[in-house]
Amino acid sequence: MKVIVVGASGATGKLLVENLLHEGQEVVAVVRSADKLPEKIRTHKLLTVVVGSILEFSDEELKKIVANGDAVASCLGHNLTFKGMYGYPRKLVTDATKKLCLAVEHASVNKPIKFVLMNTAGNKNKDCKEPISFGQRVVIGLLRLLVPPVTDNEKAAEFLRVKIGQHNAAIQWAVVRPDNLLNDQAVSAYKVYASPIRSAIFNAGQTSRINVAHFMADLITKNNIWQKWCGKMPVIYNEETQRS
Numbered sequence: 228m229k230v231i232v233v234g235a236s237g238a239t240g241k242l243l244v245e246n247l248l249h250e251g252q253e254v255v256a257v258v259r260s261a262d263k264l265p266e267k268i269r270t271h272k273l274l275t276v277v278v279g280s281i282l283e284f285s286d287e288e289l290k291k292i293v294a295n296g297d298a299v300a301s302c303l304g305h306n307l308t309f310k311g312m313y314g315y316p317r318k319l320v321t322d323a324t325k326k327l328c329l330a331v332e333h334a335s336v337n338k339p340i341k342f343v344l345m346n347t348a349g350n351k352n353k354d355c356k357e358p359i360s361f362g363q364r365v366v367i368g369l370l371r372l373l374v375p376p377v378t379d380n381e382k383a384a385e386f387l388r389v390k391i392g393q394h395n396a397a398i399q400w401a402v403v404r405p406d407n408l409l410n411d412q413a414v415s416a417y418k419v420y421a422s423p424i425r426s427a428i429f430n431a432g433q434t435s436r437i438n439v440a441h442f443m444a445d446l447i448t449k450n451n452i453w454q455k456w457c458g459k460m461p462v463i464y465n466e467e468t469q470r471s
């Protein structure tokens with residue numbers, strides 16, 4: 228398979244690229260700086276590095292990047308700096324998702340590609356009944372006003388859920404929702420649910436980035452896992468923290 232990874236230089240993106248290469252998949256890593264990729268990834272024979280800022284590629288350039296791809300994975304996120312959170316682009320994840328989907332739709336594909344978006348357990352899947360408490364609704368409302376990336380993550384997932392939908396001829400999608408992210412060194416037991424099993428605000432669980440990368444790679448490469456979660460927004464927790 229050929230997999231295009233955006234946000235490939237990020238903490239989770241690097242792990243996803245490494246996982247896919249290890250599985251023998253061809254990877255196109257889109258990064259702002261190749262130096263941010265570890266040496267062993269950068270020099271891997273199955274890796275192609277495309278250097279540039281995802282929102283600055285023209286539609287034509289993006290079409291070439293996604294051409295002949297089997298899957299696109301996004302691990303994009305706003306850098307946790309004042310500029311990353313409050314500067315521009317405010318809609319990094321949403322606009323990148325839209326541009327990549329447009330490029331896929333315009334590239335001639337003979338089968339739908341998989342689009343896997345890394346998102347957050349703080350976001351709701353409106354296709355499911357995901358009740359949240361009044362308190363959580365208030366806090367999320369405030370976060371939407373005060374922390375622009377919250378809305379960006381919500382809109383990116385909503386674009387796939389509503390605009391791409393369940394019957395798009397060119398794109399099938401899954402939105403992966405981890406809870407608080409941890410940096411662990413090895414994959415550990417994790418569980419995946421259709422909806423959150425705990426409050427992402429008042430009783431957050433934990434999810435290792437390496438487990439997120441493992442699950443995203445499984446979605447892309449394993450058909451039974453894809454069939455289970457295609458068009459859905461799976462929530463992933465490390466096993467030892469899944470219970471409230």
Ligand SMILES: NC(=O)c1ccc[n+]([C@@H]2O[C@H](COP(=O)([O-])OP(=O)(O)OC[C@H]3O[C@@H](n4cnc5c(N)ncnc54)[C@H](OP(=O)(O)O)[C@@H]3O)[C@@H](O)[C@H]2O)c1
Pocket residue numbers: 233234235236237238239240258259260263280281282302303304305306307311315316319320345346347348376380405406407408436
């Ligand atoms: N923190 C948490 O506990 C938590 C929990 C659940 C979900 N999430 C979500 O998980 C996602 C990824 O998390 P992470 O920790 O792996 O992210 P990360 O390490 O911060 O990586 C972010 C990636 O996005 C890229 N990026 C940032 N700003 C960009 C811009 N303006 N143009 C192009 N690329 C840009 C970065 O590129 P550079 O390397 O070039 O900067 C990097 O590749 C985020 O969407 C986040 O909201 C986070």
